[in-house]
Amino acid sequence: MMKQELTVKSLDGPVHPDWCPGCGDFGVLKSLKEALVQLEIRSHEVMIVSGIGCSSNLPGFIRTYGVHSLHGRSLPVATGIALANHALHVIAVGGDGDGFGIGSGHFLHTMRRNLNLTYIVMDNEIYGLTTGQASPTSQEGHKTKSTPRGNVEKPLQPLALALTMGATYVARGFSAEPKDLTKLIADAIAHRGFSLIDVFSPCVTFNKLNTYAWFKERVYKLEEEGHDTGDMDAALQKSFEFGDKIPIGLLYREERPIYDDSEPILQQGPLVDQPLGIDKETFDAILAETM
Amino acid sequence: MMKQELTVKSLDGPVHPDWCPGCGDFGVLKSLKEALVQLEIRSHEVMIVSGIGCSSNLPGFIRTYGVHSLHGRSLPVATGIALANHALHVIAVGGDGDGFGIGSGHFLHTMRRNLNLTYIVMDNEIYGLTTGQASPTSQEGHKTKSTPRGNVEKPLQPLALALTMGATYVARGFSAEPKDLTKLIADAIAHRGFSLIDVFSPCVTFNKLNTYAWFKERVYKLEEEGHDTGDMDAALQKSFEFGDKIPIGLLYREERPIYDDSEPILQQGPLVDQPLGIDKETFDAILAETM
Amino acid sequence: MARTAGRLGLHVFTYNSYQSLIRGGHTWLKLRISEDKVDNHGDRLNVLIALNQDSIERHAPEVEPGGSIIFNSAKLSCDSSLVREGVTLLPLPIPELTKDMGRLLPVMQNTVTLGALLHLIGFDVEITKALLSDTFRHKGPQIIEQNTNVLGAGHEYAAGQAQPLKGLDWNFTHKRRPLVNGNQMIALGAVAAGCKLFSAYPMSPATSILHWLAAHSEKVGMLVKQAEDELAVVNIAIGAGHAGVRAMCATSGGGFALMTEAIGMAAMLETPVVIVNVMRGGPSTGLPTKTEQGDLNQAFGASQGDYPRMIVAPQNALDCYNTTVEAFNIAEKYQLPVIVLSDLLLAEHRSTIDPEAISADVPIDRGEWATELTPQNSQQGRFRRYALTDSGVSPRARPGAPGLMHVSGTDDHDETGVLISDEHTNTAIRRKMHEKRMKKMDAVLRDLPAPELEGPADAEVTLVGWGSTWSVLQEAAAKLTADGLKTNQLQFKYLYPFHTKEAQQILGACKRAIVVENNYTGQFERHLRAESGVTIADHIRRYDGEPIEPTWLVERVRAVVAGEPEDLQVTEAEAREMGYHYVRLYQKDKTRPGKVERLEGGEWGEPVWNVEIIGRAELEPQGNLVIGRDTGSILAWQPREAGIEAAQ
Amino acid sequence: MARTAGRLGLHVFTYNSYQSLIRGGHTWLKLRISEDKVDNHGDRLNVLIALNQDSIERHAPEVEPGGSIIFNSAKLSCDSSLVREGVTLLPLPIPELTKDMGRLLPVMQNTVTLGALLHLIGFDVEITKALLSDTFRHKGPQIIEQNTNVLGAGHEYAAGQAQPLKGLDWNFTHKRRPLVNGNQMIALGAVAAGCKLFSAYPMSPATSILHWLAAHSEKVGMLVKQAEDELAVVNIAIGAGHAGVRAMCATSGGGFALMTEAIGMAAMLETPVVIVNVMRGGPSTGLPTKTEQGDLNQAFGASQGDYPRMIVAPQNALDCYNTTVEAFNIAEKYQLPVIVLSDLLLAEHRSTIDPEAISADVPIDRGEWATELTPQNSQQGRFRRYALTDSGVSPRARPGAPGLMHVSGTDDHDETGVLISDEHTNTAIRRKMHEKRMKKMDAVLRDLPAPELEGPADAEVTLVGWGSTWSVLQEAAAKLTADGLKTNQLQFKYLYPFHTKEAQQILGACKRAIVVENNYTGQFERHLRAESGVTIADHIRRYDGEPIEPTWLVERVRAVVAGEPEDLQVTEAEAREMGYHYVRLYQKDKTRPGKVERLEGGEWGEPVWNVEIIGRAELEPQGNLVIGRDTGSILAWQPREAGIEAAQ
Ligand SMILES: Cc1ncc(C[n+]2csc(CCOP(=O)(O)OP(=O)(O)O)c2C)c(N)n1
Ligand SMILES: Cc1ncc(C[n+]2csc(CCOP(=O)(O)OP(=O)(O)O)c2C)c(N)n1
Numbered sequence A, B: 001m002m003k004q005e006l007t008v009k010s011l012d013g014p015v016h017p018d019w020c021p022g023c024g025d026f027g028v029l030k031s032l033k034e035a036l037v038q039l040e041i042r043s044h045e046v047m048i049v050s051g052i053g054c055s056s057n058l059p060g061f062i063r064t065y066g067v068h069s070l071h072g073r074s075l076p077v078a079t080g081i082a083l084a085n086h087a088l089h090v091i092a093v094g095g096d097g098d099g100f101g102i103g104s105g106h107f108l109h110t111m112r113r114n115l116n117l118t119y120i121v122m123d124n125e126i127y128g129l130t131t132g133q134a135s136p137t138s139q140e141g142h143k144t145k146s147t148p149r150g151n152v153e154k155p156l157q158p159l160a161l162a163l164t165m166g167a168t169y170v171a172r173g174f175s176a177e178p179k180d181l182t183k184l185i186a187d188a189i190a191h192r193g194f195s196l197i198d199v200f201s202p203c204v205t206f207n208k209l210n211t212y213a214w215f216k217e218r219v220y221k222l223e224e225e226g227h228d229t230g231d232m233d234a235a236l237q238k239s240f241e242f243g244d245k246i247p248i249g250l251l252y253r254e255e256r257p258i259y260d261d262s263e264p265i266l267q268q269g270p271l272v273d274q275p276l277g278i279d280k281e282t283f284d285a286i287l288a289e290t291m
Numbered sequence C, D: 001m002a003r004t005a006g007r008l009g010l011h012v013f014t015y016n017s018y019q020s021l022i023r024g025g026h027t028w029l030k031l032r033i034s035e036d037k038v039d040n041h042g043d044r045l046n047v048l049i050a051l052n053q054d055s056i057e058r059h060a061p062e063v064e065p066g067g068s069i070i071f072n073s074a075k076l077s078c079d080s081s082l083v084r085e086g087v088t089l090l091p092l093p094i095p096e097l098t099k100d101m102g103r104l105l106p107v108m109q110n111t112v113t114l115g116a117l118l119h120l121i122g123f124d125v126e127i128t129k130a131l132l133s134d135t136f137r138h139k140g141p142q143i144i145e146q147n148t149n150v151l152g153a154g155h156e157y158a159a160g161q162a163q164p165l166k167g168l169d170w171n172f173t174h175k176r177r178p179l180v181n182g183n184q185m186i187a188l189g190a191v192a193a194g195c196k197l198f199s200a201y202p203m204s205p206a207t208s209i210l211h212w213l214a215a216h217s218e219k220v221g222m223l224v225k226q227a228e229d230e231l232a233v234v235n236i237a238i239g240a241g242h243a244g245v246r247a248m249c250a251t252s253g254g255g256f257a258l259m260t261e262a263i264g265m266a267a268m269l270e271t272p273v274v275i276v277n278v279m280r281g282g283p284s285t286g287l288p289t290k291t292e293q294g295d296l297n298q299a300f301g302a303s304q305g306d307y308p309r310m311i312v313a314p315q316n317a318l319d320c321y322n323t324t325v326e327a328f329n330i331a332e333k334y335q336l337p338v339i340v341l342s343d344l345l346l347a348e349h350r351s352t353i354d355p356e357a358i359s360a361d362v363p364i365d366r367g368e369w370a371t372e373l374t375p376q377n378s379q380q381g382r383f384r385r386y387a388l389t390d391s392g393v394s395p396r397a398r399p400g401a402p403g404l405m406h407v408s409g410t411d412d413h414d415e416t417g418v419l420i421s422d423e424h425t426n427t428a429i430r431r432k433m434h435e436k437r438m439k440k441m442d443a444v445l446r447d448l449p450a451p452e453l454e455g456p457a458d459a460e461v462t463l464v465g466w467g468s469t470w471s472v473l474q475e476a477a478a479k480l481t482a483d484g485l486k487t488n489q490l491q492f493k494y495l496y497p498f499h500t501k502e503a504q505q506i507l508g509a510c511k512r513a514i515v516v517e518n519n520y521t522g523q524f525e526r527h528l529r530a531e532s533g534v535t536i537a538d539h540i541r542r543y544d545g546e547p548i549e550p551t552w553l554v555e556r557v558r559a560v561v562a563g564e565p566e567d568l569q570v571t572e573a574e575a576r577e578m579g580y581h582y583v584r585l586y587q588k589d590k591t592r593p594g595k596v597e598r599l600e601g602g603e604w605g606e607p608v609w610n611v612e613i614i615g616r617a618e619l620e621p622q623g624n625l626v627i628g629r630d631t632g633s634i635l636a637w638q639p640r641e642a643g644i645e646a647a648q
C-alpha cells in the first residue's frame, strides 16, 4: 500500500468529475496529474487547496491531500498549510471568480510574499457554478445573467497584476493545449517561489462567447516568438495583450528569495516537525521581563 | 446660513484635527480644502468617505458631508453613494493599510468600473492608528512592531496597480508640496472618472524610516521632466520607480466613458431623484410573465 | 405543467430538488395541484414521471394506490416488485410514438410524458398546447408545431392505454393566477417599495433575485450591481441608503457572514438597508441546493456589540412580497438594518397566488427628514444628525442638501456626529447615545402585529413554527384535527424585536406545544426561550436538507404525543440510500441495493443493517454492505465473490 | 510605580484609560496596590497625581478623606472647593525642585511626582531608583543619574511638606511577582501550549498579543504572521491547523465579524483553531479604547448553520494563561474552533501574579491521529477521515503522511470526504454526518468543570457574572457580606457548550440572583436563559465604556435589593461631563462647567440640568447649558452675554 505507482491512473480520485462534458477543467486536471507523474512527486506529498466553484471541485477528483475551502479563500488556506509544512507541495486551484473576484485581495498579497506556492486558475471568464454571471475577467459587452445589457467593467488582466505584484513565475495556459499546459504546471511546481498559471478553460455551458473556437483563433505561443522570459518589460507588455492575438506560455520567471528564506523559524525544518512548548529557562526569563 | 463663503476657513470642521503635530495628513487636509475652494464647489455638494485609521479621521475635520465607515470599506461605501447620487462630488480618503491592505480587493474592482470618484490615499507606509505595524507599502527591511526583524514582503506599488486596473487619473502627491498637491486634487476632482492620488504623508510618530527628509531627498517632479501623461508605457515605467529617485505628480490621465454612461437608469438623473415604486401597467405585465 | 394548471384556475406548488452541480445528479420535481391554495409540495405521490432508471427505483414505491407511473419504455423498465398494489404502469414507447415528427431534442421526451400525464389527470390538452405556442412563439411555427404534435402523441397514446385517475374531479375556473416563487416576490416587492439599487454577489439560493432584477432593471428603473464580493455588496447598499435611496442586497449564509461587520455599521450610522439572507443547508458551504432554517443564530449574532435591527422571516411566496415592502418601511422609519430570513424552500419553489392579493400600490413610509437647518435641529450652526430624542429616531438629512452637512461615523459620537471616542471619550454622551439607538427597538415592536394562534382555540396540540414552514404546519394541523387530535398553530414571523408578552400569554395557555423547525439545534426554540423565557419541551426537527412535509410531520406529531422517544437510528430507507451512494462510488451504476435486513450485529459494536447489493441487469446478488444503525457508518463491504472490488 | 510595588512583594493592578487617538485626549491611569491579590482597579482614590488641570477638575472630588492630591504647582492649581474634607494638597514646585538637574524631558515631571507619591505611601525610594537604573541601563549612566536625582527631589520635598498617609502599614515581603496583563498571558499561554503559528491583523485591544509574540517569535519558536486582513488571518490559521500545527489568531469585534465564515469552515473541515476576540466597546467601530462584554451574541452567532465549537471567557490575567492552554487541547481533541472571549479590561490592565501559579509545563492533548491506512480506518483503500464514530471524533491524518490522502471539504460529505452534495445529495449520510459533528458538543461539555458558587452558601444575594468581571464581583460580594448583606457569586467561564443542569440547580437554589455584565442588552442574561431556561429578573449593566467597579457595584446591588427602579436620567456628574465636551468643542479650553442645577424645565418637555459655564481663569459665569435629563440632549446654550458664541 505504501508503494506508489506513479501513473496518471493512480492519481484518480474517488469520483469521476461531475463537470459538464467538454468543460475545460478536464484538461487542467489531466495536465496536473501528468505534471505530478513527470515530476515523480508522491501523491501524499501534494496538498491541493481550492475555493468554491466548478473548478474548485478539482481536489475531489485527484488522489492527493486536498482542502476544498471557502469561496475566495484558497490562497490564505494554502498559505497556512505552506507555512506549517513547507515540505509539502502546495498547489492552489480555482476559478476566475474565486481568485480574481472575491479572492483578489489575497491574490495580491500572497504574491508579495513569494511563498513557495503554485496557483492554477481555471479562467473561463464566467461564474460557472452559479450558472453564468459576469466574472472579473468577463469581457466588456459580454451579456450574462447578471449583465443582460452587456458587461461594462474593464476586465482584469491577471498576468499584468501578477507581474505588478511580484510573482516570480507567471504563465498562461490553455486547456486545449495539454502538452504545453503540463509543462507549464510541472515547471511551476518545480519553481521555487510563487507561480501563477492562468489557464483558459472554457465553460461550454454558460460562456458562449469565449469558446474553444474563440480561443483557438486567438492564442499564439510565446515560446515560438522568441519571447524573453527574463525581461519584465516585455512580459508586462504581453500581459496586456488580449484581443485578436492572445499569448500563451511562460511570460516571466525570476529567482528571488522565498518567504521561508527570511523566516528564521523555518530554517529549522517544517514547523509541523518542531517541538511544542517552551523550556523552563526561557519561560522564567520571559516572566522576569515583567518584574 | 444658506449662502456659503468659499474660503478655506469656512470648510473647517467642528474639531481641530487630533493628528500628531507634524503629521503629513495636515497637509492633505489643507490641500483638499484649497482644491474645493479653487473649484468653487459648495460644501454641501461634497461627500467625503473614509475607512478607519488616523488618515480616515479626516472627514471629521472638514465641513462637508462625510461618512467615516469601516476599515477597508471606504470605496464600496463611496460607490454606493456615487451610484445613488451622481450629482455629488464623492471623494474617498484613507490610509495605505485601509486602501491597499484590507481594502485592496475593492481598490482593484472599483478602478475597473471607472466610476466618477476621487480617491486620496494618505500613504505613510505604516499603520499609524494601531501604533506602528508594517503596511502593504512598508519597505523591505523596515522594522516595525509586527516585523521586528524587518519586513520581508515586497511593497505594493499603488500606482502600478492603478494603471494595471484601468484607473483613468493616476497621480502621486507629497504633503510637503502643498501647491502641487492642491492642483493634483483639484484636477482629480474635476476629472471625469476614477482618479487616484497616492500621497506621501509622513507619520512622524511611528515611521522613523520614511520621514519628510527621506522623501525630500528622493522625490522629483514629473512635470519638470517632460513626462507625457498620455503615455501608458511611460507611466507604467514610472510607477515602479521607488528607490533613490521617486516621481511625484501626474503619471497618467485618460478619458474613457464612465460607469454612469453605460447605465441607462442613470441617464435619467440621480437615482435619488427618481420616483419610487411601479405603475400598475408595468406591474401587471410583469405578473403576466408568470401566468 | 404547473402553468397549465394555473391557467385552468387551479392552485399549484412545485418543489424542485437539484444538486450543487451543473449537470447530472439525482434531480426531481414535485408538482402539487389543488383547487385550494397550496403552499407546500405535500409528500404523497399520485403520478410519477420517471426520466431515468434511478427515479423509478427510488420513487416508484412512493406512489399511492390508485396512482400511476409514466416512463419511456424504450429506455427504462419498472420492476413490479417496486410498486404498491393498485398502482398502474404506463410505459410509453416514445421513439415509436414520435418517429414521424422529425429530429427531436432530448427534452421533448418530457413533452410526450406531459401529454400522457394530462390524460391521466383529466386536463384539457388544448390549454397546454396554447401554452406551448406562447412559450415557443419566438422560435417560429415549426417548433411550435413539433411541440404540440409531440404533446398530442403522448396524450393520445395514454388515452388508448389507461383510464384517468379516479377521484380527480376538477372544477376548472380558468382563472389565471401568477405562478411565482419567493425570490421573485422579494424582487417584485422591492420594486413596488421603491428600492432603486440592488447589489449582489451570486450565491445559491439567492441568485435568482439578482437574475430577475437584472433582467427587469430597465423596465422597473432599478440599478442592479454585481460587485466583487459580499463585503462590497453590503457596503454599496449601505452607501446608497445613506445617500437617500432605498437599497437592498441578497445572499445566503456564507455571504451573509461576510456582511455582518457592515450590518453593525448601518446601525451605527443609522442608515436604512434591507439584507435578504436566503438560507440553505449548513454549516459552511454545506448543502448548497438544499433547504434549512439554520441562520437564525447568525442573523441575531451578526456583528459586534448591541445595536438595533429587525429580523423577519416571511411565510410564503406572497408574504415575501409584503414582507419586503414592510422591511423597507421599517428600515427607513427607524434608520436601521432589516434582515429578511427567507430560505431555499420559499425561494425556489413556485406556487400560484391570487392576483387580487397583490398590488403595485403599497404603503411607503420614508421616515423623518430634515430639509433645512433650524435652531431646533442644530447646535452652533451644525446639524444635529444624531439628536437625542425621546423616540430614538433623529431626522436624517439627504447628502447634497444645503446647510445640513455632517459626518456619520462608526465610532460613537455626539448629537452632531463628532466622535466622542476621539477628542475625549465621554461616558455620559456615550450612555445616552447608546440608549437612544436601542430605544428604537421598542418603537419597531409596536409597529409589528403580534403572532396569533391559527386553528381551534381549544386544541390539544399547538404546533409552533417560524417563517417558511407556515403552510406545512397548517396542513399538518388540519390533518391532525380532522383525524381527531385537535391541533392549532402559532407561527412566528417577526423574530427581532420579539413579541415577548404575547408569546408568553399564548403559549402559557396552550395545552401542549411542539416546536417544529428545519435545523438541528432548534435555533428558534432557543431564541423563543431567550426572548420570552418560554421553554417548550417537545420539538420536531429536520436537518437532512429536505423540507418538512405535512404527512411526515403528522406522523412525528403522533409519535411525540404518544411519548415515543426520538429514534435517531438509520432507517431502512436510509440504509438503502447509503447503499445507493456506495455502489455509485465504487461499482459505478452496475449494481443497486436489494434486500435490506436488520441484524443485531454484536461483532460490530452496534446493531446493523445488512444491505444486499444486486446487479442492476440480472438482479444477481453481488455482496453485502454492513451499515451501523447507530452511527450510520459503512462498517464493511462483504463481496459475494472476490470479483467486485475488494473489501475495505 | 506598579513595578516598584511588585518588587516590594505587593500585589498591583493598573487600569489605563486612553483614547482611540495617538495623542492627547483625556488619559489617566489608576493603580491599586495591596498585600493581597487584586484583580481589578477598584474605584476609590487615595492619591491623585494630576498632570493637567483637567485631571484636577475631574478627579479631585473623587479622592477619599485622608488622601492627597499631588500636582505641579508651577502649571496647575487646585481650587479647594473641589476637594472633600480631610484631603491634603501637595503642590510641587517642579521647575524649582529640578532646576539644577539639566534639561529635563517633559515626562520627567512624572518622575518628580512619583518621588512624592513614594513618600506619601511609605515606599522605599531606593527600590524605585534601582528599577529606574534597570530600565534606563541602555541609555547610559547620565540618564540614570538624572532620573534618580529627579525622583529623589520629589521624595525629599514631599517628606518636608506632608505626612505619609494614615492606615498604610505595608508588609513588604520583597517577593518578586510578574506584573502582566491578559494579552501577555494569552500569548505566553499559546507558547506553552505549543502554538507554532500566530496570525493577526492589528486591532485594538488585541494588538499587543501580536506585538508581544512578534518580539518573542524567535526566542519561543513561533512563526508570527501579519496578513492583509482578518479573512486571510483566520484562514491562514486554519490552514496551519489543518496541516497539523497548533495555530491561533487574535482580533477584536470588527475583525471577528470578518472571521465568522471561516469559523464555520473549521468546524466543517474538523480542523482545530483558536480564535481570540478581545472585546471592546461597540457597536461597529464603537469605543475602540473602552471596554465592553458585547460580543457574546456575535461569538455564538458566528457563521451559518449549526456546528460544534467552544466559547470560553477567561476570568483574570492568570486565567488567560490557563484558558489558552485549555483552548488548544479542546480544539485538537475535538477538532473544532475554540473562541476565547477576552476583553479590554483583561487585555490591557496589568496585575501581579504569583510565580508559583504559572508553569511552563502544561498538559498537551493532541487528540486522535491515524498514522497509516488500515482496514478499519479505510474504505476501498481510501482513508475514512470523517468516520462516523460514537464519540463524533474521527482520527485525523497529518497531510504528508503516506497512504492517508483525503480531501476535506466544506460541502457536506461522506466518511471518506466525498461530497454528498455533489454527486447525489444523500439525505441519510447528511443526517448521520451532521449528528456526528454535533455529538462532539456533549463530549466537550464533559471535559469542562461546572461553575461553582463562591462565597457563603446561604447568601441573600447571588451575583452572576461571566468572564473578566470575576474579581469585581468577588470584591463587591465580600464588601456586601461584610456590611451585613450576605452575598455570593456565580461566575461563568464556559459559555458554549453550557452547563445547563448545574446552572439550573445552583440558580434554582439561590434566594435572589442578579446578573452583572458590561453591556446594554444583557447578552449573557439572555444566553443563560436560552441555554438553561433560567430567567433572572434582576440585573446590573454598564455600557458607557468603563468597567464595572466594586464600590459602584455595591451601590447598585443595594439599590436593586431595595427595589429602587433603575434611573436612566443624566446624573449631575454626567451633566458636568457633557458640559466639558461642549466647551471643549465650542469654547476651546477657555471655560469649564461650574454649578449644576436641577430644573423641572417645563418648557423643554423634560426635566433638565442647567449647567453653568464659567471661565477657567477668572471663574466668571459665561452662560448656561441646558441638558435634558431624560434624553441627554443639549437643549440650549444660553450665553450670558452675546460675546461667547451664539445660541444654537
Ligand atoms: C461567500 C460566498 N459567496 C458566493 C458563493 C457562491 N459561489 C459559489 S461558486 C461561485 C463563483 C464561481 O465562479 P468561478 O470561481 O469563476 O468558478 P467556476 O465555477 O467558473 O469554475 C460563487 C459566486 C459562495 N459559495 N460563497
Ligand atoms: C476590521 C478591522 N480590522 C482592524 C482594525 C484596526 N485598525 C484601525 S486603523 C488600522 C490601520 C491604520 O493604518 P492606515 O490605514 O495605513 O491608516 P493610518 O493610521 O496609517 O493613517 C487598523 C488595522 C479595524 N478598525 N477594523
Ligand code: SF4
Residues within 6 Å of the ligand: A018, A019, A020, A022, A023, A024, A025, A054, A055, A124, A128, A129, A202, A203, A204, A205, A206, C022
Ligand atoms: S458549468 Fe461551465 S465551468 Fe461548470 S462544469 Fe459546466 S462547463 Fe465546466
Ligand code: SF4
Residues within 6 Å of the ligand: B018, B019, B020, B022, B023, B024, B025, B054, B055, B124, B128, B129, B202, B203, B204, B205, B206, D022
Ligand atoms: S500616528 Fe502617525 S499617522 Fe497617526 S496622527 Fe500621528 S503622525 Fe499622523
Ligand SMILES: [Mg+2]
Residues within 6 Å of the ligand: A053, A095, A096, A097, A122, A123, A124, A125, A126, A127, A128, A135
Ligand atoms: Mg469561472
Ligand SMILES: [Mg+2]
Residues within 6 Å of the ligand: B053, B095, B096, B097, B122, B123, B124, B125, B126, B127, B128, B135
Ligand atoms: Mg498608514
